[in-house]
Amino acid sequence: MLNQFITDPMVLRAAQAAGAAILALMVAYLARRADINMQREAIVSLVRGISQIVIVGLLLTIVLGRARWLSAFVLLAMTLAGAAIAARRTKQIPGILQVTMRSIVLGAGLVIGIMVGLEVIDRSPATLIPVGSMIIANAMNTTALALDRFRAEVEAHTGQIEAGLALGAASTVVVAPYLKAAVQAGMIPSVNNLRSLGIVWIPGVMAGMVLAGTDPIEAAIYQFVVVAMLFATAGTTALLCTLFVRSHAFSAAEQLTLRMKA
Amino acid sequence: MTDNSRTGGGIHAGSASYAGRATVIETRKLSRTVQGKLLVDDISLEVKQGEIVAVVGPSGAGKSSFLRLINRLDEPTGGTVYLDGLDYRQLAPRELRRRVGMVMQSAYLFPGTVAENLCFGPRQHGEDLPVQEIDRLLEQTGLEGFAQREVLHLSGGEAQRVSLARTLANKPEVLLLDEPTSALDERAEREIEALLMRVLRDHHLTALMVTHDTAQAERIADRAILIEAGRLILNGSVQEVLNAEPVHH
Numbered sequence: 474m475l476n477q478f479i480t481d482p483m484v485l486r487a488a489q490a491a492g493a494a495i496l497a498l499m500v501a502y503l504a505r506r507a508d509i510n511m512q513r514e515a516i517v518s519l520v521r522g523i524s525q526i527v528i529v530g531l532l533l534t535i536v537l538g539r540a541r542w543l544s545a546f547v548l549l550a551m552t553l554a555g556a557a558i559a560a561r562r563t564k565q566i567p568g569i570l571q572v573t574m575r576s577i578v579l580g581a582g583l584v585i586g587i588m589v590g591l592e593v594i595d596r597s598p599a600t601l602i603p604v605g606s607m608i609i610a611n612a613m614n615t616t617a618l619a620l621d622r623f624r625a626e627v628e629a630h631t632g633q634i635e636a637g638l639a640l641g642a643a644s645t646v647v648v649a650p651y652l653k654a655a656v657q658a659g660m661i662p663s664v665n666n667l668r669s670l671g672i673v674w675i676p677g678v679m680a681g682m683v684l685a686g687t688d689p690i691e692a693a694i695y696q697f698v699v700v701a702m703l704f705a706t707a708g709t710t711a712l713l714c715t716l717f718v719r720s721h722a723f724s725a726a727e728q729l730t731l732r733m734k735a
Numbered sequence: 736m737t738d739n740s741r742t743g744g745g746i747h748a749g750s751a752s753y754a755g756r757a758t759v760i761e762t763r764k765l766s767r768t769v770q771g772k773l774l775v776d777d778i779s780l781e782v783k784q785g786e787i788v789a790v791v792g793p794s795g796a797g798k799s800s801f802l803r804l805i806n807r808l809d810e811p812t813g814g815t816v817y818l819d820g821l822d823y824r825q826l827a828p829r830e831l832r833r834r835v836g837m838v839m840q841s842a843y844l845f846p847g848t849v850a851e852n853l854c855f856g857p858r859q860h861g862e863d864l865p866v867q868e869i870d871r872l873l874e875q876t877g878l879e880g881f882a883q884r885e886v887l888h889l890s891g892g893e894a895q896r897v898s899l900a901r902t903l904a905n906k907p908e909v910l911l912l913d914e915p916t917s918a919l920d921e922r923a924e925r926e927i928e929a930l931l932m933r934v935l936r937d938h939h940l941t942a943l944m945v946t947h948d949t950a951q952a953e954r955i956a957d958r959a960i961l962i963e964a965g966r967l968i969l970n971g972s973v974q975e976v977l978n979a980e981p982v983h984h
Contacts, residue, residue, distance in 0.1 A: 632839065632841055632843035633843045633844075633845060635808055635839075635843075636839060636843035636844075636845075636898075637845070637855070638808060638832065639806055639808060639832055639836070639837040639839070639902075640832065640833075640836075640855055640856040640859065640901065640902065640905060641829045641830070641832040641833040641856055641859045641860060641905060642829070642855070642856075642859045643829065643859070646859065724810065726807060726810060726828045727828045727829060728807070728808055728809060728810060728828075729808075
């Protein structure tokens with residue numbers, strides 16, 4: 474309907490964004506009437522979301538077609554931001570930033586490196602930045618979910634952990650069931666995505682490729698490649714972050730030194 | 736600093752009947768500070784072979800913190816502990832904890848059967864607990880026929896018995912008991928207490944037991960120490976310490 478009144482493509486997109494934002498605000502308003510106050514958060518998130526994505530768009534117009542090292546710089550910046558966000562989501566664990574940083578840098582870096590090395594991901598910034606960002610975002614979410622679950626498990630089972638230590642068990646033994654639960658929790662979204670691929674959802678990469686005129690079968694196969702990469706990222710990052718948080722939680726003398734902040 | 740005027744001028748040598756025996760546990764100027772707060776303050780204590788020492792004092796005085804330091808579940812920020820004359824920092828923490836067993840306020844059993852819980856400690860040191868040994872420990876702790884019971888279905892008293900049997904399965908030389916009966920009802924408390932007295936004597940174990948129950952301290956212990964605000968205030972006969980303890984007596 475909007476394109477009947479607006480001919481300029483940029484103005485049209487802005488109008489579409491405004492329409493989507495109004496819909497989101499209406500939902501927040503309805504929620505408030507049900508005594509669920511999310512208006513402020515909705516407004517802040519919408520303003521933040523549009524600002525961030527427009528800035529990224531501007532950055533991409535600068536980076537695309539330029540030197541390849543620029544994409545490495547952009548991906549590194551995204552990784553650092555992801556580590557900071559994941560650390561904020563699990564801020565009850567003291568000193569957790571170094572764990573999220575190492576997990577995301579290594580987890581996402583390893584998958585991006587291997588995929589670029591195998592030429593599954595094209596080295597051009599136009600491909601590397603968007604696909605790399607998906608991998609980093611997935612590593613961030615996996616890390617946050619796994620660490621949050623680890624925190625909850627340790628809080629709930631401090632007695633059992635210390636009882637095990639007091640019986641002469643190694644920290645690796647007493648914490649093993651809780652690390653397993655944390656890895657599983659971190660991987661749930663990626664496992665679900667892989668399972669429901671094509672049945673419940675047609676992901677953005679495939680939709681974009683089809684809209685751009687690529688053969689749907691080719692688009693589908695590439696989408697599978699992307700989702701499989703995300704799965705590999707989740708597995709690698711979940712294992713790495715639980716490995717790092719384990720050594721973060723215990724001292725060399727096998728003492729549980731992790732004390733949660735309020 | 737410890738109030739030496741009340742502890743007889745330094746490390747107490749233990750009650751008279753244990754005077755000639757070897758010292759098994761010695762804490763020397765043991766301290767722990769967390770975020771500027773002194774939890775344990777310069778405690779020096781000797782415990783002789785086979786001696787049972789009650790640790791009394793008001794809530795939050797640092798009694799449990801003191802026990803955790805002896806098991807090295809927490810790291811001292813000052814001083815150290817000697818086990819059979821050896822600085823415990825020279826022992827691997829896992830070996831130390833096998834030799835110095837700890838029974839906590841709650842049982843904290845692992846999911847699974849009673850037998851699996853009993854086998855846990857020895858397995859950490861590469862040993863399989865023979866079935867006869869499991870049966871012997873269960874009999875000793877009044878749990879005959881409980882080997883294959885799921886721990887989920889145990890009462891509080893039964894769970895604490897399993898916790899004691901699980902610690903004994905490691906064949907410790909010293910037992911640290913951190914209010915082992917405080918989470919139980921009166922009947923279970925008396926049963927566990929009787930069991931403890933029997934087991935401690937049968938195994939000739941050296942023990943430190945935190946208790947808030949002065950009558951229990953009188954029944955079980957050979958000697959008592961009073962801790963207040965992390966400091967060792969008094970070290971002497973049970974009666975002497977209980978008479979001096981203002982809160983519980």
